Amino acid sequence: MIPVMPKDDCLEAFRKMLLIRRLEEACIDAAQEKRVPGHFHVYIGQEATGVGVISALDKGDFIYSTHRNHGHLIARGADPGMTLAEILGKSGGYAGGKAGTLHGCAPDLNFPLSSGIVASIIPIAAGTAYAMKQRKLPYVSAVLFGEGAMEEGAAYEALNIASLWKLPVLFICENNSAEVDRKPGGGQYHAPNNSIIEITDLARVMGMTTVIIDGLDLDAVWTGARDARARAIRGEGPTFIEVRTDTWPGGQWPTLVTGRTDIRHAWTNEVPSQYAKNAKWFTRNDPVLSVARKLLMLGIAGKEELQKIDISVSHQMAGAVEFANQSPYPPAEDAYAHVWPT
Amino acid sequence: MIPVMPKDDCLEAFRKMLLIRRLEEACIDAAQEKRVPGHFHVYIGQEATGVGVISALDKGDFIYSTHRNHGHLIARGADPGMTLAEILGKSGGYAGGKAGTLHGCAPDLNFPLSSGIVASIIPIAAGTAYAMKQRKLPYVSAVLFGEGAMEEGAAYEALNIASLWKLPVLFICENNSAEVDRKPGGGQYHAPNNSIIEITDLARVMGMTTVIIDGLDLDAVWTGARDARARAIRGEGPTFIEVRTDTWPGGQWPTLVTGRTDIRHAWTNEVPSQYAKNAKWFTRNDPVLSVARKLLMLGIAGKEELQKIDISVSHQMAGAVEFANQSPYPPAEDAYAHVWPT
Amino acid sequence: MAETMFGVTKIKAVGDLMRRDENVVIIGGANFGGLLHSQYIKPLFDEFDDRILRTPSAELGFCGLAVGAAIAGLYPIVTIGTGSFAFEAWPQIVNEAPNITYMSGGKVKVPVMFHALVGIRISGAAQHSARPQAMLMQAAGLQIIAPSRASDVGPLLQAARESERPTFWIDHALLFEETGGVEPGPIPALGKAAIVRRGKDVTLVGYSIDLVRCLKAAAKLEKAGIDAEVIDLRTLCPLDSDTICESVGKTGRLVIADECYPAASVASEIASIFTDKGWGLLKKPVKRLNFPAVPVPLSPPLELHLIPTVDKIVAAAKQLMN
Amino acid sequence: MAETMFGVTKIKAVGDLMRRDENVVIIGGANFGGLLHSQYIKPLFDEFDDRILRTPSAELGFCGLAVGAAIAGLYPIVTIGTGSFAFEAWPQIVNEAPNITYMSGGKVKVPVMFHALVGIRISGAAQHSARPQAMLMQAAGLQIIAPSRASDVGPLLQAARESERPTFWIDHALLFEETGGVEPGPIPALGKAAIVRRGKDVTLVGYSIDLVRCLKAAAKLEKAGIDAEVIDLRTLCPLDSDTICESVGKTGRLVIADECYPAASVASEIASIFTDKGWGLLKKPVKRLNFPAVPVPLSPPLELHLIPTVDKIVAAAKQLMN
Ligand SMILES: Cc1ncc(C[n+]2csc(CCOP(=O)(O)OP(=O)(O)O)c2C)c(N)n1
Ligand SMILES: Cc1ncc(C[n+]2csc(CCOP(=O)(O)OP(=O)(O)O)c2C)c(N)n1
Ligand SMILES: [Mg+2]
Ligand SMILES: [Mg+2]
Numbered sequence A, B: 001m002i003p004v005m006p007k008d009d010c011l012e013a014f015r016k017m018l019l020i021r022r023l024e025e026a027c028i029d030a031a032q033e034k035r036v037p038g039h040f041h042v043y044i045g046q047e048a049t050g051v052g053v054i055s056a057l058d059k060g061d062f063i064y065s066t067h068r069n070h071g072h073l074i075a076r077g078a079d080p081g082m083t084l085a086e087i088l089g090k091s092g093g094y095a096g097g098k099a100g101t102l103h104g105c106a107p108d109l110n111f112p113l114s115s116g117i118v119a120s121i122i123p124i125a126a127g128t129a130y131a132m133k134q135r136k137l138p139y140v141s142a143v144l145f146g147e148g149a150m151e152e153g154a155a156y157e158a159l160n161i162a163s164l165w166k167l168p169v170l171f172i173c174e175n176n177s178a179e180v181d182r183k184p185g186g187g188q189y190h191a192p193n194n195s196i197i198e199i200t201d202l203a204r205v206m207g208m209t210t211v212i213i214d215g216l217d218l219d220a221v222w223t224g225a226r227d228a229r230a231r232a233i234r235g236e237g238p239t240f241i242e243v244r245t246d247t248w249p250g251g252q253w254p255t256l257v258t259g260r261t262d263i264r265h266a267w268t269n270e271v272p273s274q275y276a277k278n279a280k281w282f283t284r285n286d287p288v289l290s291v292a293r294k295l296l297m298l299g300i301a302g303k304e305e306l307q308k309i310d311i312s313v314s315h316q317m318a319g320a321v322e323f324a325n326q327s328p329y330p331p332a333e334d335a336y337a338h339v340w341p342t
Numbered sequence C, D: 001m002a003e004t005m006f007g008v009t010k011i012k013a014v015g016d017l018m019r020r021d022e023n024v025v026i027i028g029g030a031n032f033g034g035l036l037h038s039q040y041i042k043p044l045f046d047e048f049d050d051r052i053l054r055t056p057s058a059e060l061g062f063c064g065l066a067v068g069a070a071i072a073g074l075y076p077i078v079t080i081g082t083g084s085f086a087f088e089a090w091p092q093i094v095n096e097a098p099n100i101t102y103m104s105g106g107k108v109k110v111p112v113m114f115h116a117l118v119g120i121r122i123s124g125a126a127q128h129s130a131r132p133q134a135m136l137m138q139a140a141g142l143q144i145i146a147p148s149r150a151s152d153v154g155p156l157l158q159a160a161r162e163s164e165r166p167t168f169w170i171d172h173a174l175l176f177e178e179t180g181g182v183e184p185g186p187i188p189a190l191g192k193a194a195i196v197r198r199g200k201d202v203t204l205v206g207y208s209i210d211l212v213r214c215l216k217a218a219a220k221l222e223k224a225g226i227d228a229e230v231i232d233l234r235t236l237c238p239l240d241s242d243t244i245c246e247s248v249g250k251t252g253r254l255v256i257a258d259e260c261y262p263a264a265s266v267a268s269e270i271a272s273i274f275t276d277k278g279w280g281l282l283k284k285p286v287k288r289l290n291f292p293a294v295p296v297p298l299s300p301p302l303e304l305h306l307i308p309t310v311d312k313i314v315a316a317a318k319q320l321m322n
Helices: A007-032 A047-055 A070-075 A080-087 A121-134 A147-151 A153-164 A200-205 A218-233 A273-285 A287-297 A303-326 A332-336 B007-032 B047-055 B070-075 B080-087 B121-134 B147-151 B153-164 B200-205 B218-233 B273-285 B287-297 B303-326 B332-336 C006-020 C035-047 C059-071 C083-095 C097-103 C150-163 C209-223 C241-251 C266-275 C300-306 C310-321 D006-020 D035-047 D059-071 D083-095 D097-103 D150-163 D209-223 D241-251 D266-275 D300-306 D310-321
Strands: A062-065 A141-146 A169-175 A209-214 A239-244 B062-065 B141-146 B169-175 B209-214 B239-244 C024-028 C052-054 C075-082 C113-118 C143-145 C167-172 C194-197 C202-206 C228-232 C235-237 C254-257 C287-289 D024-028 D052-054 D075-082 D113-118 D143-145 D167-172 D194-197 D202-206 D228-232 D235-237 D254-258 D287-290
Touching: A007 A047, A007 A070, A007 A080, A007 A218, A007 A287, A007 A303, A047 A070, A047 A141, A047 A169, A047 A218, A047 A239, A047 A287, A062 A070, A062 A121, A070 A080, A080 A303, A121 A141, A121 A153, A121 A169, A121 D024, A121 D059, A141 A147, A147 A153, A147 A169, A153 A169, A153 A200, A153 B153, A153 D059, A169 A218, A200 A209, A200 A239, A200 B200, A209 A218, A218 A239, A218 A287, A273 A287, A287 A303, A332 C300, B007 B047, B007 B070, B007 B080, B007 B218, B007 B287, B007 B303, B047 B070, B047 B141, B047 B169, B047 B218, B047 B239, B047 B287, B062 B070, B062 B121, B070 B080, B080 B303, B121 B141, B121 B153, B121 B169, B121 C024, B121 C059, B141 B147, B147 B153, B147 B169, B153 B169, B153 B200, B153 C059, B169 B218, B200 B209, B200 B239, B209 B218, B218 B239, B218 B287, B273 B287, B287 B303, B332 D300, C006 C024, C006 C035, C006 C075, C006 C150, C024 C059, C059 C075, C059 C083, C059 C097, C075 C083, C083 C097, C083 C113, C083 C167, C083 D083, C113 C150, C143 C150, C150 C167, C194 C209, C202 C209, C202 C241, C202 C310, C209 C228, C209 C254, C209 C310, C228 C241, C241 C254, C241 C266, C254 C266, C254 C310, C266 C287, C266 D266, C287 C310, D006 D024, D006 D035, D006 D075, D006 D150, D024 D059, D059 D075, D059 D083, D059 D097, D075 D083, D083 D097, D083 D113, D083 D167, D113 D150, D143 D150, D150 D167, D194 D209, D202 D209, D202 D241, D202 D310, D209 D228, D209 D254, D209 D310, D228 D241, D241 D254, D241 D266, D254 D266, D254 D310, D266 D287, D287 D310
Parallel strands: A062 A141, A141 A169, A169 A239, A209 A239, B062 B141, B141 B169, B169 B239, B209 B239, C024 C052, C024 C075, C075 C113, C113 C167, C143 C167, C202 C228, C202 C254, C254 C287, D024 D052, D024 D075, D075 D113, D113 D167, D143 D167, D202 D228, D202 D254, D254 D287
Antiparallel strands: C143 C235, C194 C228, D143 D235, D194 D228
């Protein structure tokens, strides 16, 4: 299952997935202490998608995200301390506290923006792809968004233009309601509200290459993104990738209903008794545990190595939390800065 | 070719098609005298669509249109004098001169509105269908729009909702760029700008019944609309009907580049020498001549009867022109009336 | 007490409209409160389950549907959600709904109510904090109501419904938990502001959450010996310049609290009255408290610094008294 | 003469921007004029064929594309077409483009120019006559330019481009055929109004087509012995209140011509200056000439009755002189 990615890349990807998990756990800790301004959306359960896609990209490529961007930032190599500081509205954040969780960015990493408006980021990402094409640069634009975005006309218009002009863009639709009954019309978050039951059908009738990938399969995601990128660079236009993940049981509100991830569960296959009703999460749905198991199975890493990674990641995250907590709020006058570019 | 529609309905439909033609000719006359405020869009070449669809509807059904609404109004039975008066901005028009050509309406005929904003009418029509369903009325809502509307997200969103909730609505897409090279990306009016080359594919992947009909085939249009209506009433949801018509050579700007229609060309098969370069229009593309030929061929009407209809229609239109011309402009104070309902 | 929350009264008012007429329906992708208030809203949605068109995230589409439903006999209350999402539906809200009656020479009515939780909801950051109301005042043919007090919400909804005008209900996320008298007043004439506190020294004008702030400021000012008159605009279109002029004619001093950005805002409009109709009534320059022309920052101290708070209203009024 | 038409100068100015920098591109579904003016625009589109992204009728999509292209090194000039179509793209124009620089703590620039032919174009009826400019003034972080004179269009475009700010170019359908001095002036500081006619009796403020009307009114007033000063706002955001105050400080009288609807309009904003910064400068009430709060009717006499015409400006100024 992890045959294509080089070994080092696998381990690095796993490290990032774990770092995302630890970041989100830290977010939830902070939220429980009422230190997170506003509401936020965690990436737990989708780590293999963000990390798989973004690991397959080049430094020169652009990345765009939505309200659910924490994981994408970390996957891109953003500093977890600055990421968390931004979420907390601190001056040490990437945008000095002005963006917060909804608008996570790391401009130096070609991650200019997350839009909190559902689907609104999709045309923007397509526009960056047009810039790449027009400026004859060998880079692509990748945008990650939820299946809910496919309900908005903005997505339709942008997909159409991108397909017409064969823009070098990767549309990554993170379908995190894949386990919900696919009968349309639920009318809720995390429920399919699209009469196009196979989400990729729209892109398909628009003439795009489409791919459907299991969101636990890091290698397939990585491969899918890598191939899509190659097609885009060759001038073959956009690819629409649907990555299906089962919804994290705690996704609706920031409480750790499956607890803090214990990496040892990957091999003990334990389900802590207080989480028995979410047993499936432990045995099947958790991408972090799932990838850990595959690394073990394929002999890419041993238990000790995984635990070493966990220790290093947890240590890194502790430093990040410290940084974010220590970082001061910006002074009030800062409110007036950066309305206009300088 | 006209086997399904009852004979009387055929003749009545033909009469309406001819009336539309005469109305548009009158519009162009008025425009050449600079008496039409603003620019307008004629329905010449699409008469079989509007008349076919609207003849299949019930009085209780609702009809919605776009910038290209003159023909739809007449097909619904609107008074040609009031229609023309409205186009000229006269007080005798359906909206007392406030709507003009872009917003043609005949509210008493359940034709509340035409929107001049491409695609904007589609959600509105779907909403009326929701009202029919919610109020348990045995009526449908029908909306006629161009293939250009399918480029707008508004169309996508409305189609999706209509399909999800099985609303009793008929989506009639009048594709008048069917003869244009269907390679996408032309970027012009009357050129396909949609990466979905088969327009019906979108509705199809949304789970709707879809139909493609030749816009010269009055009977097929009528039958298609009738069947779609029956499905909608049975609770089977919307139908998406694409009617393909070749573009009228003079459609881009109001000049009669194929001249004033001479109904006798249906049997003389003459192409007046000054219009030689548009020969195809006379021999194939003109729905009025085409339907006339079919009526003759099937023995539904003879030449004399057709000429009698023409005389009666032309007479009616002359009265309409007289009415519209005589109708005064509204007094200035009228500008303030009807901002709010009374 | 939950019973006296503005939000609870509001939900009841919506329910009353629906109970009175089976053609009143709810269309939309949201409800009438934030995530924290869904417990209060659920009973309403349960009661009227078959009169709710639950839609995808497709604001342009479902606001358009509401327009078409209104034309054909329903009275839709459209739950847009956060005020910023109204932008997605802008073509329907400002270029369809308000024009249709006029474009039909008065023959077609569009009785629809758009609802959104607008304003600085605290930590909504730049994209979830829009105040679209001043923009909406630029759409002739659109009525804008902004019930701010529990006693007013039912009567204003009823009046809007009876008017059969397309109406935008400017609601505010922070109003939900405000408490106060809930005894519904009489059904007001739309376009009539309310003097909610009589005073002689200075006029404070507000609406929605800013009205609440004005009332709190008036209480503080009273302790400082300043007798403020407080006006609740209630409707932004029509706007009641008469009542404002009458009050300022008495006090000669005006403070306006308005979360909108400064330029071409509700506050600009009110201030401008005194260059024309209200000419000569002011003794002092108008104090306008807007949110400065800065996108809304996430960081709490930055955001708080920019909001027209109670203290700023108090300070502005005191300055005018010197 | 065609050479001196505003429209011709405008097309040249766009071409100059494109010639100076190959990263300047055109994105959109329209061009810079109506159907009647395509002959003047075609050469530009021919010259830059490979720097034009011709798009479907998908304003929300292509305005969003322009934002993304601007972030990644292009300078897109977006041809939206009729001003009303800007509403289709509202979420991108008011809730994405203006927020991004701020949301990134100043790290991301969005150098994009949206262009639309706004305003009462004559017989456009209710849905094709929008004046979105006052609404746009409610979007903090969006610059709004409104070049009204041929001599200004090139310099203003260049200044906007150099500012790297997201900019909305308020153009007007009726400006195309206006003639006048075309010698381009110096590149102006953005946010600086121009006094285009000096006078001492009354200040006329306009922008876009209303500036043209003000100038014509001033000529008529001169014949009646009234010496009007005319101010061309040039930019609506930033808005130059200093220049307006200076002028009114001299004349004491102000007429504002503004095609927007009255409430929360450009004119409201300007008038409101005199309740604060410009306190005490007015000798007479402000005369605001807006398009009344009525959807735009098709019928020519109705429409004409509502427009702020030259004669109405003249009459307003005369009233102020009595
Ligand atoms: C235009 C708009 N409408 C509604 C919302 C409210 N909203 C926030 S998240 C969300 C659900 C998005 O679902 P999806 O795109 O699948 O993303 P997920 O949260 O599942 O990752 C909605 C509707 C919004 N942010 N923007
Ligand atoms: C939102 C919007 N964008 C652009 C336009 C300008 N416009 C008017 S007609 C038209 C072409 C419409 O083509 P189609 O829908 O196929 O109708 P047809 O004119 O061919 O009948 C366009 C783009 C508009 N009216 N509305
Ligand atoms: Mg989702
Ligand atoms: Mg067409």
